[in-house]
Amino acid sequence: MTALLSIEKLTVEYAVGGRILSAVSDVSLEVGRGETLGLVGESGCGKSTLGRAVLQLRRPTGGRVTFDGTELTRLDGEALRLMRRRLQLIFQDPIASLNPRRSIGDIVAEPLVITGVADRGERARRVRDVLLAVGLDADLVMGRLPHEFSGGQCQRICIARALILEPELVICDEPVSALDVSIRAQILNLLEDMKRRYGLTLLFIAHDLAVVKAVSDRIAVMYLGRLCEVGPTEQLFARPAHPYTALLLEAIPVPDPTVKPATNVAAGEPPSPLDPPSGCRFRTRCPRADGMCAAEVPELREIAAGQFAACHHPL
C-alpha cells in the first residue's frame, strides 16, 4: 500500500509559563490511501495536537509531514491553502463548530465560495447532493439555523461541509464522543458509508478503543506524546504487545454482567506532560518497568508482522 500521508519524527512543542511542553515527541506514522488509521490515547496524550500538526494548523517544531508526495511542513501561504482542500477536519463538538447565525445551506456552501466556485446553481446542486449523502433532506434543512438541529444532525452537517470539496484525507477528531450511544452508531455507520462513497482515507482520533475498533484498519496508541504501539486492528486487540495497550483494553467497561470488571487495572494517572518521566514515559504506571525503562527511551520495534511496539519488555 502506498502511503498517502507520511509523518516522520514529528515533534510539536508548546511554551507553557516559560517551560517547554512536548505534546508530540518524535512520532512517525504512515496512512495508506483508502485506509482508516485509528489514533487512541487518553486526554493530554497529544492525539489532537498530532491531527492539527498534520494540517499545519499547529506548526510542528520538528519532523516532516508528507501528503501525496508533497511536504506540507515546507508549504505556506497560497500553496498550503490549495493543498488543504484535499485534507479536511471534523471536530468533537458539532454544535460549537457551526456558526450559529448562518443557515445550513450557507455553512455547507462556504468551502465552495472560498475555493472560487462562482456559479450559484452549481453550488446549490453540490450542497444538495452532499446533504442528501449524509442523510439530510436538503429542502428541509438548507434555510434553517444550527440551533434547530440535534447534536447528531449537526455532526451530519459538519461531515457534509467537510466532504463538499471531495477531499482525499479526513481527520476526524473525537467525532462521536459528544453524542449519545444511539446517535453515535448512526454517525459511525455514516462515516463508513462516506469513506466508501468518496474513496476517503481517514485518520480517526478517539479515546474509546471500542469506537476506534469499529472503523479502523490499523490502530496507533499514544501515551504522553509518544507512540506506544501500532498494528493491524484485530491483531492489536487480540495480542497487545505494549503494557499500556493492554491496560487500556482491560479498563473498558464490558456491557455484560457475567464478566467481572477487572480491579486495580490501572494504578495511578498519567504524569504531567510538562515533566514526563525519563526513558519510557509509561514506566511510572507499568508493572513490568525496571532500571532499563528509566534509562533508555524504547524504540518502536516490530513484534509481529506489521505490529510495532515501543517497549523494552513487550507482552
Place this chain on the structure above:
Amino acid sequence: MTAPLLSIEGVSVDLPTPRGPLRAVDNVDLSLAPGRTLGVVGESGCGKTMLSRAILQLLPKRARLSGRVMFAGRDLASLPAEALRRLRGPELAVVFQDPMTSLNPVLTVGTQIIETLQAHLGMDAAAAAARGAELLAAVGIPAPAQRLRQYPHQLSGGMRQRVAIAIALSCEPKLLIADEPTTALDVTVQAQILDLLAREQQRRHMAMILITHDLGVVAGRTDEVAVMYAGRIVERAPTLKLFARMRMPYTEALLAAIPKLDSPPHTPLPAIAGRPPDPTRPLAGCSFAPRCRYADGRCRAAKPPLADPERAGTLYACWHPLGVSEAASA
C-alpha cells in the same frame, strides 16, 4: 426483604419552558434497600439527572415535583429546608459528573472537607483536619496531608473526583447518588473510580444510585438496573436478569448500538434510527414507538404501563416485549 431505604412513588417533574411545559420525569416508581446498588441508565434528556435531583430535593426553582420521595420513613418533598440541610451529608450525599464545578475553586481541598465535618459532625478543627487526611488516604490520594493544602485546579480530574467522593463519604451517608461520576474521566481513571465507589459502598454498607449513559458501567457494578427513556422508566430488573433477557426493545437496541470489542472492524452497527421525541410534545402512545421496529397501531395509541406480567421480577413498559408470545403479554 428488608424495608426500603428509599422509595419513590409516582414522582413527576414538570419544568416550564418557552415552548410550553416539559415533563422531565413522568410518574416514576423506584425503591432501594439499604446497601444495594441501583443503576439508572439512559441517554441525554431522558430525565435521569432530574430524577436524581428530585430525590435530593435540588430541583430548579421553577420545577414542580409531584409524588412522594420517601427516605428512611420521611417524605423529603414535605421536609422544611433546615431538616433537609441536616439530612444532606449524614444521610444523603451526591457525587456529580464534573468535579471542577462541584468543588469550590477558591477554597483549598482541606477547607472543603473540614467544613463538611465541622458542620455536620460537630468536630473541632484539629480532629476534622486529621479525619480529612484519613478520608483522602481512603480514596487513594497519595500524600493526603499536602493535598489538603491544595486548590482544586492543582489536581487532575481523577484526583478531583476522588476529593468529591471523599467529601460525599465524609459523614457516612446511607445513600450515595453518583450522577455520571466517571463520564468526564479517562478510561483507565474511570475504572479506578468505579472500583473505589464499589469498595467504599460495600465497606460502609451504603446504598448507591449510579446514574450513567453507559450500559457497560452498570453491567458489572449494580444489583438492579432501571432504563429510562423520555422521562419514564421503561424497563427495570435485577442486573443479571436484564442482560440475560431484555424485554423492552429500547434496552436491546441501546445495547446493540454499542461498538463491541469482539466484533471485527467495519462491522455495521445496528443504530437506532431517529432520535428521542420532543419532550414538550408528548406522544399519546409509547415514546419509543416512532423508533421501534416492532411498533404498531396499539403502540402509537396507548402508553404501555410499567408492569411485571410474567411475575419474574422484570418490569417493562411494552406492548410487544421481546421473547414473549402475544398471548402471554395480552
